[in-house]
Structure formats: structure tokens, C-alpha cells
Amino acid sequence: MNRITALPFIPTAQLNESPMSLLRRAAIGNGYTNLLSLLHSLSPNIDHSVGMIGYVARNPTLYKSLCEKLGITDGCRRRVSYKRTGNGREDSVLWQGLEVQIGDLQFSTEKVCIPCYLEKGYTIADWEHFAAIGCPKHQVFLDTSCPVCKTPWSYEQVPLTCGCDPETALSLVRPLHKNRAALLTKIVKGNNQQKILVLSNLRRLFEWWSQLSVHLSQAEQSDYLYHLMTGKWPKLEQDKNAFGVHPRILFLPLLSASDSGTQLLIKKLLEVKTINLRNLNIEFSFITRKDAELLLGISRARFNNFIKQGLVHRDIAGKFDLQQINHLLLISKWLPFNSEKELLWKNNRSIASHFSVAALVKKDVENTPLPAHHSTRSIPSLSQQSILTLCDATHILQANAESIRHLIKIGLIKATKGTQVSAVQWSIKKEELQSFNQKYVFASAIAREINLPVTTTSSRLQSLGLLPISGPGVDKGKTYLFARSDLNSVSNEILINRPYKSPAGRKRINDMSSSATTLTSQQVARELHLDTYQIRFVVRDGWITGSKNSKGHYLFRASDVDNLADKINNDYIDLDRAKDYTDQSIQSFRRTWIISGLVDEYKLGNRRLIKNADLLVVQRLWINNKTSTHIAKQIGRQRSFCINLEKIGLLKPTLIIGKKEKKIKLYPDNHPIYQCYSISS
Structure with missing residues (x-):
């Protein structure tokens, strides 16, 4: 140049x-x-x-x-x-x-x-x-x-x-x-690489705190940097009347720091139980899954268990409520920088022996949490509803829909036909479901609490002399149902640890020969309602594992097949049945809920499944919101009817799901403008 x-x-x-x-x-x-x-x-x-x-x-x-x-x-x-x-x-x-x-x-x-x-x-x-x-x-x-x-x-x-x-x-x-004033200059003159990394990491904290409504002045920043560099909190800058949070939340950006200086400093700062900062507010803050796992110090698999247990809730955007994470940290016994990086939660199997099995399963309908897959802010809570749907009942009672339909038919659950969504769906009064839940409990609900398969739990209960009220071999029910009054005398320790003999005559796996514990592909296909050739796809997709015999044919453990069948029956529903809850075709249902990213679709061979918890969310959204195609069909207009009204400012969508080409808009179900343009008979 x-x-x-x-x-x-x-x-x-x-x-x-x-x-x-x-x-x-x-x-x-x-x-x-x-x-x-x-x-x-x-x-x-x-x-x-x-x-x-x-x-x-x-x-x-x-x-x-x-x-x-x-x-x-x-x-x-x-x-x-x-x-x-x-x-x-x-x-x-x-x-x-x-x-x-x-x-x-x-x-x-x-x-x-x-x-x-x-x-x-x-x-x-x-x-x-x-x-x-x-x-x-x-x-x-x-x-x-x-x-x-x-x-x-x-x-x-x-x-x-x-x-x-x-x-x-x-x-x-x-x-x-x-x-x-000399904090940075001393580090530069001393050529201290470790301290400059620590100082930079602490300075980044202020950007994270500003997202939590904590905005520090220049003087406050200088005080905090000086004190935090020594591992101490400036006590005068805290507010006892402010909202207390676990210190891990305030130090979230530093938890992933790789330098040893920051790690040692964080270990010292985390000795504080709770921190109260002026104007601190985490009520409407949401974080990514990666940050949530980092805060709790747990693995991805363990975090999945938290979601299934309802300990954390995910919103439609896939983020998690920071307030719930803070609650989990405050109620847990946390050991900072534990080698296993695990929260010391009580395992279900270590609950005190004097706790009865009936006490393990919730009886309260109003306080039953919504499915952990979605945020509670976008969906009405159960306490605000007087009439519940069949899908609500499956979540509360922790049983599949077929089992609840059977109990409705035999009169144990009182229900009537007709909901806001469909005239053929069952509607159940909350008081009726509360009364039923206080008297009875499904074996599937007990199995989830003690972390055992449903079939094993049912066999153990019957071997202790408890007679089911409903179930297979009793009244052709799908799942065993027990009276809570009978379970009060059975402790958790006895149910889990006492040797048992299956009432059906099947021995425990440890007492069986290897040939008796295995099932062929044909037998597994009958259990899962699939064609035999589909079993290899079930294995490929990771639903179940099997071994091949000398002829190259798959063999499966009977216990694994039972567990998978219970999981499918209790947690999933076929797509061709799920679509009936919204009166949509399979194509419309997939486009509205699955392709948009709100609901996950699972393949079990040639069966297409979604989770019951996801269907509950879909039902609640569908009560007062519909797609443009659905509304236009009801009033005899073209499917672009609502979109055209939105362009001229006469209608606004109530909910937008997905992004870009996968975006779906839901509009209010009952809007006065529809009557003005209705041409249907």
C-alpha cells in the first residue's frame, strides 16, 4: 500500500x-x-x-x-x-x-x-x-x-x-x-492473567442482573466489583425486604466458567444461602434448558425426570420459569461443587417406612399441576374450571383414557356427554372427580410414585391380599383400580421389598428360565398392536432393545415388553384418535400442532403417537381458539377468511404458534364479526 x-x-x-x-x-x-x-x-x-x-x-x-x-x-x-x-x-x-x-x-x-x-x-x-x-x-x-x-x-x-x-x-x-479506582490498574501492572479473567467474568454479571431488574449505578458497580473480587458481598447494598433468590441464579453466567480463579471465587460466594438485592425480580424471567440444567447442576436425563414429575414447566417457546428453578434450589439440600453435580432429592424408594402407599398419591384435584411440557401462564389452571374433560381426568388420575371411559360406563365416575369442544366428549364435574380421587387410586399412579412397572405393582398389591375394585379379570377394565382405604395398611417399604408371587401365575424374572423370559417378534407385535415386520423399526428407533438368536430372529425380555406396553397405554395416544378431540383431519391436526412445533410426534412402527399431556394442552387451547380454516368452514367461507379480516384490521389472532413458514395463527372462536359474514345455513 x-x-x-x-x-x-x-x-x-x-x-x-x-x-x-x-x-x-x-x-x-x-x-x-x-x-x-x-x-x-x-x-x-x-x-x-x-x-x-x-x-x-x-x-x-x-x-x-x-x-x-x-x-x-x-x-x-x-x-x-x-x-x-x-x-x-x-x-x-x-x-x-x-x-x-x-x-x-x-x-x-x-x-x-x-x-x-x-x-x-x-x-x-x-x-x-x-x-x-x-x-x-x-x-x-x-x-x-x-x-x-x-x-x-x-x-x-x-x-x-x-x-x-x-x-x-x-x-x-x-x-x-x-x-x-486502582482495581484494574493493579491487575495490569502485576500482569495477573487469572485475575483479569475473574474481573471480566464478574463485570458480565451486571448485564445478567439488568435482565432481573437490578440496575446498578457506576458507584454501585465499583463497590460490587471490589467486594466480589475478594469473595465477599457488600452487605450494605442488600435489601432485606426484597425477593430472596438462591445465589446460583445471580451467578448463572459464571457457573460455566472454565478458569480456576472464577471457580474458586464462585465456590466461596455460594456459601450465602439467599441473596436479596434491591428491585430484584425473577417472576417473569425464563431461561433456556441448558441454563436450567446448569443452575440445578444435573444431567439432561435427570432434568427429563424433573419435567415428567412436574417439578419444572416449559412454555410454548421451550423455555423454563426461573421462579420455579429458584424454588427447587431453595427447598433442596444443595452442596456447591459436589463431585456428582446432583441435587440431593429424596428418592421415592427411600421414603420413611411409616408412610402408607395411599399417602404417596395426590388426592387434591385443584392443586394438581398442569403437564410439565408447557407453561401454566398460557393455559387456565384446573382450580379455575368447574367442568373437566376426559383428558383432564387422565392427567389427574394418572391413567389412560380407555380406563376412565370404562369407569364411566360402570358408574364409578359420573359424567355427561357434551363439552364446549364437542358434543360427543365426556364432561366431568370437578366435585365428582375430587370425590372419586379421594376414594380410589389407579395402580398406574402408585407405580409412578414408587418407580416400579404397573404390572409389577399390581401383582405386589394383590399378593398382599388387596382385591382390586376394577381391572383385568374383575370387570374387563384396562387398569387395576384399588380403594385408598385398603392401601392405608400397606407401607411403602413392604410394597417394594417384600417377596411376592404373581396372582396370574407368572413367576418373578429371577426365578424363570431364560427361555420363559423372552418373547418373539410376533408376540411383541400383538402386544403393541403392530405388524410383525414393524418390530425392527421399533428396535431401530430405540423404544426397546432385543437380542438375536442363532437364526437371526429378534428375542425380547417379557418385562421390557410389559414396561413398553404400559408406557404406551398410559402416556401416549394414537394420532388418529387425538384428532377427534379437535374435529380436525389428520393433516390439519399435524399442520396446526405438530409441524408448528407445539406438540411432538412419536413413531412406534407404523403408529403415530402424541403424549396425553400434549393433548391436554391442545384441548385447552382449542376451547376458545380455532384455526382460520376451521372458522371459515363453520360459516361457509374460504379458509383465508380470518386472514383477510386481519389484513383490514377487523380481527386479531389470539395465539401464534411456530415461526416463519411453520407459523400457525389461532383466532377467537366466538367473535361478533363472524355473524356479519356468515353464509352457512
């Missing part, structure tokens, strides 16, 4: 000068009004956006070429320019002899110590770090705008050129304690 000739002023790098300050002095000294005008004249690829200043500062090759064009010597350039470090993409910068992340150096605004600038006439590199707060020499805060007229400063123009009196600006600088 050729140098620009006849420049009247070529700057010389000063002690500890910022690289952009050197170029700015070249611009002003040669008659340019601002730095970007000079950079654009040297390289047309550099536009006038403020982000270009940081791009030039962090790009050593580009910075070198600009200095060569200006006639700045290599010695001056090397004295101020940064170097890129790190493997692969070189995403770190060598700043003041320390390795920092690119984002740690900020160029969108300029921080200046007014006394230093008036003395030297240039800005120093220390002020570029986003953790720089004060000047150790003059013990004052760094300013980002003129203290007189509040005009913001940037690297594009020289500070204090707003026309205000420099002496007046100097008199308005704010004093800062020397320990706070």
Missing part, C-alpha cells in the same frame, strides 16, 4: 496510548472533522458506522495498513496496536500484555478521565476495558459524556469539543475511593 504524501502531521505514539487515540490525533491534526472520515479516505471499505472503530482496533492487519498509509512508523504502531491470540479463530486479544476476549474491549463509547486528558491530550488504553471504572492517579470516576451538557463521547471525535468550559467540566468530576 502506498503512503499518502504530503501529510502535514504524523503523530508519535505516547506512553500507554490507545490505538484509536493515535489515529484520531492523525485525523484531527490533518484537518479531518472526525476519525471515520480519515479511515474512509484511507480505505473505502470502511463505512461511517460506529462499529467500524472497534473493527479497526481489533484487526491488526488492517490497523497496520492504515498506519503505513499515514506514515506512522512500525515502532509507534507496535507500541499501541493489539495482537490476536487463541487457537483457530483467534477470538482473543493481547491487551496490555494480558489475554482478554474481544468483547471485553468496548469502542462504542469512550471513557475518559478528564484531569488526565487535559494533562496529556490523548486517551490511554486502560480505559478501553469494560471493567475500567476510575482513574487511580486522580481517584475519580471515568466519564462517558460531558459532565456539563451530557453530550456522549465516542472515539470518532475528540472529548470536550462540545463547547463547554473545560474548567467547569473538571470541577464536576466525581471522586472515587482509591482502592476501587
